[in-house]
Each structure stands twice: as structure tokens, then as C-alpha cells.
Amino acid sequence: xxxxxxxxxxRRAMLARIGVSSIDDLFADIPPPxxxxxxxxxxxxxxxxxxVERDFAALSGQSTNAGEAAFFCGGGAYxxxxxxxxxxxxxxxxxxxxxxxxxxxxxxxTLQTLFEFQSQVAHLTGMDIANAxxxxxxxxxxxxxxxxxxxxxxxxxxxxxxxxxxxxxSVITSSLGGGVQVxxxxxxxxxxxxxxxxxxxxxxxxxxxxxxxxxxxxDLTPLAEAAHKVGALLIAVTNEVVSLGAIKSPGEMxxxxxxxxxxxxxxxxxxxxxxVGLLACRDDRKFIRQAPGxxxxxxxxAQGKRGFVLTLSTRExxxxxxxxxxxxxxxxxxxxxxxxxxxxxxGELGLRELARLNHARACALAxxxxxxxxxxxxxxxxxxxxxxxxxxxxxxxVELMAQNGVLGGxxxxxxxxxxxxxxxxxVATTEMNTDDDCAAFDAALRSSLQGEAL
Amino acid sequence: xxxxPIGRPTSPNTDDGAGGGFETFSGSQGLMQQEPLLxxxxxxxxxxxxxASGPAARSRLGGMExxxxxxxxxxxxxxxxxxxxxxxQRNYAIxxxxxxLGSCTMKHNPRLNEKLARLPGFGDLHPLQPQSTTQGxxxxxxxxxxxxxxxxxxDAVALSPKAGAHGEWCGMMCIRAALEDRxxxxxxxxxLVPESAHGTNPATAADCGFTIDELxxxxxxxxxxxxxxxxxxxxxxxxxxTNPNTCGLFERDIREIADLxxxxxxxxxxxxxxxxxxxxxxxxRDLGVDAMHINLHKxxxxxxxxxxxxxxxxxxxxxxSQYAPLPYLTSxxxxxxxxxxxxxxxxxxxxxxxxxxxxxxxxMFVRALGYMMSHGADxxxxxxxxxxxxxxxxxxxxxxxxxxxYEGVCMHEALFDDVFLKGTxxxxxxxxxxxxxxxxHPMTMYFPLVVHGAMLIEPTETESIESLDRFADTLLSLAKxxxxxxxxxFSQAPVLAPLRRLDETRAARSPVLRWQxx
Numbered sequence: 001x002x003x004x005x006x007x008x009x010x011r012r013a014m015l016a017r018i019g020v021s022s023i024d025d026l027f028a029d030i031p032p033p034x035x036x037x038x039x040x041x042x043x044x045x046x047x048x049x050x051x052v053e054r055d056f057a058a059l060s061g062q063s064t065n066a067g068e069a070a071f072f073c074g075g076g077a078y079x080x081x082x083x084x085x086x087x088x089x090x091x092x093x094x095x096x097x098x099x100x101x102x103x104x105x106x107x108x109x110t111l112q113t114l115f116e117f118q119s120q121v122a123h124l125t126g127m128d129i130a131n132a133x134x135x136x137x138x139x140x141x142x143x144x145x146x147x148x149x150x151x152x153x154x155x156x157x158x159x160x161x162x163x164x165x166x167x168x169x170s171v172i173t174s175s176l177g178g179g180v181q182v183x184x185x186x187x188x189x190x191x192x193x194x195x196x197x198x199x200x201x202x203x204x205x206x207x208x209x210x211x212x213x214x215x216x217x218x219d220l221t222p223l224a225e226a227a228h229k230v231g232a233l234l235i236a237v238t239n240e241v242v243s244l245g246a247i248k249s250p251g252e253m254x255x256x257x258x259x260x261x262x263x264x265x266x267x268x269x270x271x272x273x274x275x276v277g278l279l280a281c282r283d284d285r286k287f288i289r290q291a292p293g294x295x296x297x298x299x300x301x302a303q304g305k306r307g308f309v310l311t312l313s314t315r316e317x318x319x320x321x322x323x324x325x326x327x328x329x330x331x332x333x334x335x336x337x338x339x340x341x342x343x344x345x346x347g348e349l350g351l352r353e354l355a356r357l358n359h360a361r362a363c364a365l366a367x368x369x370x371x372x373x374x375x376x377x378x379x380x381x382x383x384x385x386x387x388x389x390x391x392x393x394x395x396x397x398v399e400l401m402a403q404n405g406v407l408g409g410x411x412x413x414x415x416x417x418x419x420x421x422x423x424x425x426x427v428a429t430t431e432m433n434t435d436d437d438c439a440a441f442d443a444a445l446r447s448s449l450q451g452e453a454l
Numbered sequence: 455x456x457x458x459p460i461g462r463p464t465s466p467n468t469d470d471g472a473g474g475g476f477e478t479f480s481g482s483q484g485l486m487q488q489e490p491l492l493x494x495x496x497x498x499x500x501x502x503x504x505x506a507s508g509p510a511a512r513s514r515l516g517g518m519e520x521x522x523x524x525x526x527x528x529x530x531x532x533x534x535x536x537x538x539x540x541x542x543q544r545n546y547a548i549x550x551x552x553x554x555l556g557s558c559t560m561k562h563n564p565r566l567n568e569k570l571a572r573l574p575g576f577g578d579l580h581p582l583q584p585q586s587t588t589q590g591x592x593x594x595x596x597x598x599x600x601x602x603x604x605x606x607x608x609d610a611v612a613l614s615p616k617a618g619a620h621g622e623w624c625g626m627m628c629i630r631a632a633l634e635d636r637x638x639x640x641x642x643x644x645x646l647v648p649e650s651a652h653g654t655n656p657a658t659a660a661d662c663g664f665t666i667d668e669l670x671x672x673x674x675x676x677x678x679x680x681x682x683x684x685x686x687x688x689x690x691x692x693x694x695x696t697n698p699n700t701c702g703l704f705e706r707d708i709r710e711i712a713d714l715x716x717x718x719x720x721x722x723x724x725x726x727x728x729x730x731x732x733x734x735x736x737x738x739r740d741l742g743v744d745a746m747h748i749n750l751h752k753x754x755x756x757x758x759x760x761x762x763x764x765x766x767x768x769x770x771x772x773x774x775s776q777y778a779p780l781p782y783l784t785s786x787x788x789x790x791x792x793x794x795x796x797x798x799x800x801x802x803x804x805x806x807x808x809x810x811x812x813x814x815x816x817x818m819f820v821r822a823l824g825y826m827m828s829h830g831a832d833x834x835x836x837x838x839x840x841x842x843x844x845x846x847x848x849x850x851x852x853x854x855x856x857x858x859x860y861e862g863v864c865m866h867e868a869l870f871d872d873v874f875l876k877g878t879x880x881x882x883x884x885x886x887x888x889x890x891x892x893x894x895h896p897m898t899m900y901f902p903l904v905v906h907g908a909m910l911i912e913p914t915e916t917e918s919i920e921s922l923d924r925f926a927d928t929l930l931s932l933a934k935x936x937x938x939x940x941x942x943x944f945s946q947a948p949v950l951a952p953l954r955r956l957d958e959t960r961a962a963r964s965p966v967l968r969w970q971x972x
Contacts, residue, residue, distance in 0.1 A: 003828070005921075006918065018847060023843060034741050036737060040835070043601060052824055052828050089535070101545075106544070108545070110761065113541055129967045130968070166812065271581050273812060300956070308956075309958050322659065335762075344492055344534055346528060347496060348499075352524075354505065360509050380514075402586065417795040
């Protein structure tokens with residue numbers, strides 16, 4: 001077995017040194033009725049690297065990957081170009097095969113990049129500070145809600161009509177253990193501003209997504225003001241962080257906590273994970289004390305040299321146990337590294353240009369689709385994603401388009417369940433799309449609509 | 455894994471007696487290059503990415519343009535490469551040497567699995583593409599489920615949890631849902647958790663709304679059965695037990711524990727962090743477990759990546775399968791299907807909710823299945839055997855100079871206390887830092903909490919006997935040096951790392967969590 005360095009002679013010598021006669025003497029504590037004799041049932045024996053690679057290549061080929069199609073899916077996961085140097089750097093052994101940086105003297109590579117990550121996320125979101133990341137945007141959102149409840153010592157949480165349905169469900173599920181009462185407003189387009197009507201003195205937080213799930217831009221400023229007036233917090237959610245290169249940051253609009261999905265920068269689609277959750281907030285002792293997850297902080301070593309450590313860990317489960325702010329015991333290390341390197345390559349100039357390109361592509365595509373009979377673009381505003389109403393069921397149309405090599409967006413009913421928004425199709429475009437892709441989409445949508453009508 | 459000494463941040467001794475060393479003009483020391491922060495080497499007008507021109511368009515941003523400066527420094531590609539390669543060289547890593555972090559399982563990460571995860575049918579697939587176009591990926595999830603169920607003997611698996619702690623939460627929420635279904639959620643509030651448990655266990659149970667009742671260990675490092683019998687009652691929701699436990703010992707009475715919990719109407723949650731010691735040797739089903747998370751990043755070697763991402767699928771017994779969260783996988787003659795919405799749930803299924811967006815850590819699923827298929831049934835058993843053999847070999851080599859916390863053989867990790875350092879003036883922390891100067895990452899220290907000055911050593915199965923011998927020789931030399939009164943070797947350590955001991959107290963007292971211009 002290529003991954004196991006010991007040979008039979010080593011094993012015999014080691015057993016002798018230990019003073020036992022067989023390997024099973026070391027497993028003697030397993031109760032006899034539960035011991036396995038022989039190999040695990042139903043599984044094959046070891047396989048060569050070549051064989052495993054062959055098997056996986058065959059499985060990989062059974063799907064239509066994004067690169068094989070004209071691709072327009074978003075809904076919380078976006079296909080952007082990741083420079084080759086990013087993947088090269090994150091595969092360096094010293095980053096890839098390191099553990100959590102608990103011994104800071106020999107983990108400054110990880111710690112300094114986490115500090116750079118936190119600085120970037122703070123700039124990007126317009127917030128004072130950010131943590132070292134969460135699992136993904138949805139879990140960051142659920143943690144932000146619980147954090148807001150602890151800060152305000154209130155229970156009410158109101159979810160905006162335009163919040164990603166998976167995020168809403170994740171918040172609701174995470175509230176089942178107590179501490180938070182969630183009110184999810186009925187999903188709708190153009191309705192996020194109505195959230196202020198639901199505010200009262202029990203409200204800990206309102207959760208508003210921008211751009212929202214339908215792609216609409218939401219001015220958070222009046223919502224933040226209304227929330228603050230009754231002592232509640234505004235949690236701003238962003239699925240597509242590239243948008244922050246073009247639209248006002250949540251910090252500029254008065255957000256108290258930001259929960260975002262960072263996948264768009266540095267990370268591939270990966271069929272939904274691993275991704276990287278961003279969590280940022282105001283620089284307020286009360287906020288920091290109640291924040292979940294890890295922080296890297298600056299300090300000095302015994303000779304006064306600058307260095308970085310994991311800090312403020314007295315909030316965390318390994319110290320506080322059942323009184324911890326969260327049970328989270330990790331961050332999304334390697335995904336944060338990919339994010340940080342990609343964003344360092346982009347910088348201010350590159351991010352703005354990338355955002356401009358995304359928006360320009362989306363504008364051109366929206367105009368093009370609006371010209372198709374049976375298609376209506378519903379958004380008044382958008383960044384790189386918008387919603388269209390189609391004649392017929394969007395889910396059926398998407399299936400038909402897929403047969404023509406076009407992955408033409410996400411039917412809203414996929415997330416809201418059948419019978420809800422059946423005729424809404426959510427379409428995203430990025431710098432990856434070519435004019436040919438848009439032409440293929442146009443043609444496939446036209447023919448699928450006709451197919452639907454037949 | 456907790457590494458801080460019992461949670462207290464430490465400050466270094468600034469009295470610099472040893473090391474000192476040769477100061478260079480540049481701040482670099484040979485191959486160890488000085489490297490400032492991104493904000494100090496980058497600039498707002500630098501960029502390492504070129505773009506094609508796009509269509510011209512009228513803005514639809516609704517008057518929400520970001521006009522103020524964002525403040526993001528950029529780098530050209532050569533500068534970025536150099537910056538991050540230099541930083542990488544300040545990290546210890548498995549590929550550099552033995553990484554004996556007990557309970558963390560730092561084993562070799564096969565590069566084949568990195569290649570597999572990047573195949574376009576897994577890496578370049580959108581989670582919300584039509585399911586008819588993602589059958590290969592769903593089949594992979596199905597195959598992973600089959601392997602996990604075969605290894606554990608369990609009935610079902612929930613794949614979406616994103617890490618071990620997320621998996622714990624999934625399993626405990628299944629238990630919560632089952633109790634609610636039985637109408638006993640209000641009366642069963644108490645969860646039993648051994649004192650030696652990882653901190654995530656009590657934190658998770660509390661997140662689910664349960665109260666925590668701690669179980670002490672007996673003199674052999676295992677659950678004290680007499681106390682357990684006293685504490686079990688009709689208000690107990692369940693027990694969260696790590697097996698092998700965090701002392702590196704198999705819970706001999708585990709079947710009796712399961713019987714006691716079940717007879718009292720509760721459920722048995724097993725923390726599967728240490729499954730790597732027993733796979734192929736026993737199945738958790740046969741131990742009476744109802745739910746267990748599996749850390750794919752430990753047992754099945756998906757890389758730790760400097761602290762994630764991991765994955766924590768949960769295997770469930772027949773009693774809990776129906777409560778698995780959305781989404782879950784089914785199959786019929788038309789192929790694989792992910793059930794994603796409450797409206798699509800059929801049969802007995804009563805999912806307790808949704809834990810996150812999309813379907814879980816696909817990138818980790820691919821790597822873990824690649825690891826499992828490479829090893830096969832025979833190799834996975836050999837992994838457990840070699841992991842346990844390596845740990846016992848180290849225990850045998852070290853036990854005369856260091857002090858094992860418990861008598862007898864161990865499983866995949868060997869636990870020592872600090873009795874052997876008594877009277878030397880050297881603490882567990884000092885001993886660990888001295889290992890850094892010797893070229894090793896320290897073992898897990900001060901955990902589990904039930905052992906004074908704990909040192910938990912897990913070599914894993916991917917170390918050769920030569921590597922184990924070199925490591926043991928080094929530890930024996932250090933133990934001897936401590937006993938011989940060479941306190942400075944320890945109190946000043948490390949002196950050869952890129953940095954000396956860091957001031958954690960200062961970091962916590964006046965937090966600096968982001969770059970600020972001077």
C-alpha cells in the first residue's frame with residue numbers, strides 16, 4: 001500500500017519492542033462480539049493510483065460541467081476566473097498540509113495571511129473588523145443572527161423577503177435550539193424595504209441581502225436607520241462579493257454585522273463547497289466578545305518583532321465549552337488563502353474593473369433577453385444577476401436548454417419549492433461569458449420557449 | 455484542538471538569555487526572508503490580473519455606485535508569488551516532518567486526491583444546475599455514502615455538515631427531532647458529556663438547547679461506570695462519547711454504556727474524531743451507536759489547509775435516519791436525486807431542517823473517497839493497525855523517561871502527564887516549545903483537561919519506523935536535559951524558529967485585528 005511506510009519486518013520488530021505477540025493484542029479492549037474478523041464487507045481491496053484516477057475520470061464525465069456549456073447559473077455561487085497562480089500557491093505543502101496555527105512561532109505563514117484576509121474583508125465590506133472566516137455564507141448568516149441576539153439581549157429576528165432561501169432555512173434551523181425567534185417575511189421581489197414595518201422593541205436584528213436573491217439592489221441606509229431607532233441591528237448579507245467592487249458597501253450604508261459568501265473570489269464552484277464565509281462587524285467590544293469563530297491578531301515576540309497569533313479565544317468552545325459563543329472549531333483556512341491571494345492580485349484597480357465587466361455583461365444580456373417574446377426582465381436594478389419571467393415553467397425550460405448545451409440560470413422554484421414562482425428564472429453572468437455564450441443562451445431560450453408552448 | 459495552556463494566554467519571558475544571534479542589515483536570515491504585510495508591499499494602483507474589454511452599457515446600479523476608495527492593495531503576479539511563497543516558508547507542515555498533534559490526526563495527504571477534486575465534473579459544477587446534468591457528482595456522493603455506511607455498519611448518512619462540530623450539531627439535532635417526535639423533548643433536557651471530551655461536545659449540546667452534565671473519568675481514563683449509573687435517568691436525552699476517547703483509550707464498557715442509555719430511553723452520540731484508530735477492526739453499529747460524525751479531514755486525510763475546510767458527514771442508526779436534514783440523496787431507476795425542499799419529502803422522512811446552503815463539502819467528498827478507494831477494505835484496516843502500532847511503539851520507547859498518564863497500551867495516540875517534569879522548572883509549554891528548536895511541531899498540550907500538563911502524541915500510520923525512532927530519540931534527549939537542569943534550553947525556546955515566543959496576552963488585551971496605516 002503506497003501510503004503506508006511500515007513493512008512486515010518493521011511491524012514484527014515493533015510488536016516485540018512493545019511486548020505483545022500480535023497486533024490484535026493492542027485491540028483487546030474492543031468487546032469480542034463487536035470485533036471484525038476479516039475485511040469490511042461489501043468493499044473492494046486497495047487500488048492503484050491509475051485505477052482510482054480512471055474511475056473518478058469516468059464519474060466526472062457523467063456530468064455536464066460548467067466549462068462544457070454556455071453557463072449562466074448564480075444563486076449564491078458564481079463562476080469567475082481564478083488566476084493560475086492562486087491554485088499553485090494554495091497547493092504549496094506548507095499551506096496545504098499545515099494544521100490550525102496553534103504554535104504561532106512556526107505558523108506565521110498561515111497567521112499573517114489570515115491577518116491580511118481580515119484586513120481585506122474589512123475594507124471590502126466597509127466594516128471595522130472581520131474574523132478569520134466561517135464555513136460559508138449561510139452558516140455565517142446563522143451565526144450572525146445568534147450573535148445579534150446575544151449583543152442586544154433580544155430574541156426577534158426578521159428575515160427579508162429577498163434573502164436567499166437556503167440562508168433563511170439555515171437561520172431557522174439554527175434557531176431551533178432556542179435563543180432566537182425567527183420571522184421570515186414571505187419571499188417577493190421589490191419588497192425588502194417593507195421589513196421596517198415588522199420592527200418592534202423585541203427585534204434583535206433584521207437580515208437583508210444585497211444584491212438580493214432576485215438580483216435587485218437594496219438601499220440599506222433607511223433600513224439601518226429604522227432598525228437602530230428601535231435598538232435593533234442590521235445584518236447585511238452578500239452572496240456575490242465581486243459586487244462590492246461596484247456598489248456601496250454595507251458599512252457605508254450602516255450595517256452592524258456583515259455575513260457574506262466569499263466563494264466568488266479565488267474559489268471554484270465545487271458543486272457547492274467548500275466555500276468561505278465572511279463575517280465582519282463594528283469595532284465594538286460588545287460585538288467582538290460575542291463574535292463566533294477565530295481571530296488572528298497582531299502582537300510581538302520576545303525580541304519585540306512583529307508577529308501574529310490566534311487571539312480572543314476565551315469566546316471559543318475549547319475554553320468556554322457549553323458557554324462558548326459558537327461550537328465552531330475551525331475556519332475555512334485554505335479557501336481564505338485562495339480568497340486573499342486572488343484579491344491581492346486584483347487589488348483596488350482589478351476588483352473595480354472586474355465588477356465593471358460583470359455589470360456590463362449583465363446589462364447587455366438583460367437587454368438581449370428582454371427582446372425575446374415571452375421573456376420579461378423584472379429587475380429595475382441589478383449587478384450581475386437578474387430575474388426574468390418566462391412563459392411556462394422555468395424548471396422545464398432550464399431542462400430543455402440543458403439538452404442544448406446551455407446551463408441557463410436557476411428556476412426560482414428549485415429553492416422555493418414547486419408551485420412557487422414557477423415562471424421565474426434567475427440568470428447570472430460573469431466575465432467568463434463570451435458573446436458566443438450569450439448568443440447560444442438567446443437561441444436556446446427562444447427554442448425552449450417554443451418547445452414549452454407546443 | 456485546544457492548544458493554549460488551559461485557556462490562559464501566555465506572555466514570553468523577555469529576558470533574552472539565549473539565542474540572540476547574528477543580526478543582518480536586511481532583516482532576512484539566509485533562506486528565511488523578511489516579508490512585510492500585503493498592505494506594506496502592495497499598492498492601490500497595482501494589479502496582477504489583465505482583463506478583456508467588455509460591452510459598453512448604461513449602469514443599472516440604481517444610484518448605488520461605490521465611489522469612495524475601497525482601500526485594497528494589489529500586487530503584480532511576480533510580487534504576489536514572492537510574497538506568498540516567502541510566507542509559506544514560515545509554516546510547519548506534514549510534508550516537512552512528523553506532526554504529532556494528538557486528536558488532530560495529521561497524516562500524509564495523497565496528492566492524487568488534489569488532482570481528483572479538480573476534475574471538472576466535480577470542481578467546475580454548479581450546485582444548482584439541473585440534477586439531470588450532475589449525475590456523476592451525485593453518484594460520487596452515493597458511493598461515498600455507501601463506503602461510510604459499510605465502514606460503520608450504520609443505516610444512513612447526512613452529508614451536508616461542513617466540519618466536525620457542524621456534524622456534531624447535525625447528530626444532536628437528529629436526536630432532538632426524535633425526542634420531539636416522541637413528545638419527550640420537554641422532559642429530556644440533560645446530555646451526559648465526559649470531562650475529557652473535546653470542547654465542541656458541550657458547546658454543541660448547548661446549541662441544541664440541552665443542559666450538560668459532566669461525567670468524570672475513572673482511574674483507567676475511561677467513563678466512570680458507577681457515576682454513569684447514578685446519573686442516568688428519565689430526563690436524559692443522550693450521551694456524547696468519544697471513542698476511542700481523548701485519552702487515546704478504547705472505552706471498554708461501551709456496549710454496556712449503550713445499553714444503559716437505550717434502556718433509559720436516550721440516544722448514544724459518538725464523537726467520531728478518532729475513527730481512524732478502529733475502522734476495519736469494529737463497526738460503531740455493533741457498539742450501539744445511534745449517530746456519529748466522521749471528520750473526513752482526519753480519518754480520510756483531506757488536507758487540513760492551515761485550519762480548514764473540513765467536512766463532517768454523520769452516520770445514523772435506523773432509529774435516527776428519518777430525521778436527517780435536507781438535502782438528502784435518493785435513487786431510483788431514473789438515477790440519483792437530491793431531495794432539497796420540504797415539499798419533495800416522501801415516505802417516513804422527517805428532516806429536522808437545513809444546515810447550510812447547497813449540499814455540503816463536495817471537494818472533501820471527492821478527496822475522501824479517493825483516499826478510501828486507494829486503500830480499499832484491506833488498506834483501511836491496515837491504516838488502523840499501523841496507527842495504533844506506531845502510537846504504542848512511541849509509548850514503549852518513551853515510557854521510561856516520560857510519564858504515561860495511564861497504564862497499559864493505547865490506541866492511536868499516547869497520552870503523557872507532566873510528572874516527569876516535576877521539580878525541573880520546565881513546564882509542558884516549555885517542553886513543547888523546545889521541540890520546535892529540534893525541528894518538530896509540538897504534540898497537543900494541556901488537552902485533555904483531565905490530565906495535568908497533558909501531552910498527547912499521535913504519530914499516525916504514515917510515519918516510518920526510522921522517523922519514529924528519530925522523534926523518540928529527540929524527546930528522550932529533551933526529557934533527560936530537563937532532568938539534568940538545562941532549564942534555559944526550555945524557558946527560552948524556541949530560539950531557532952522564525953520568531954521567538956509571541957505575546958498572546960498583549961494580543962488579547964489590546965486587539966489589533968486588521969492592518970491600519972501608521
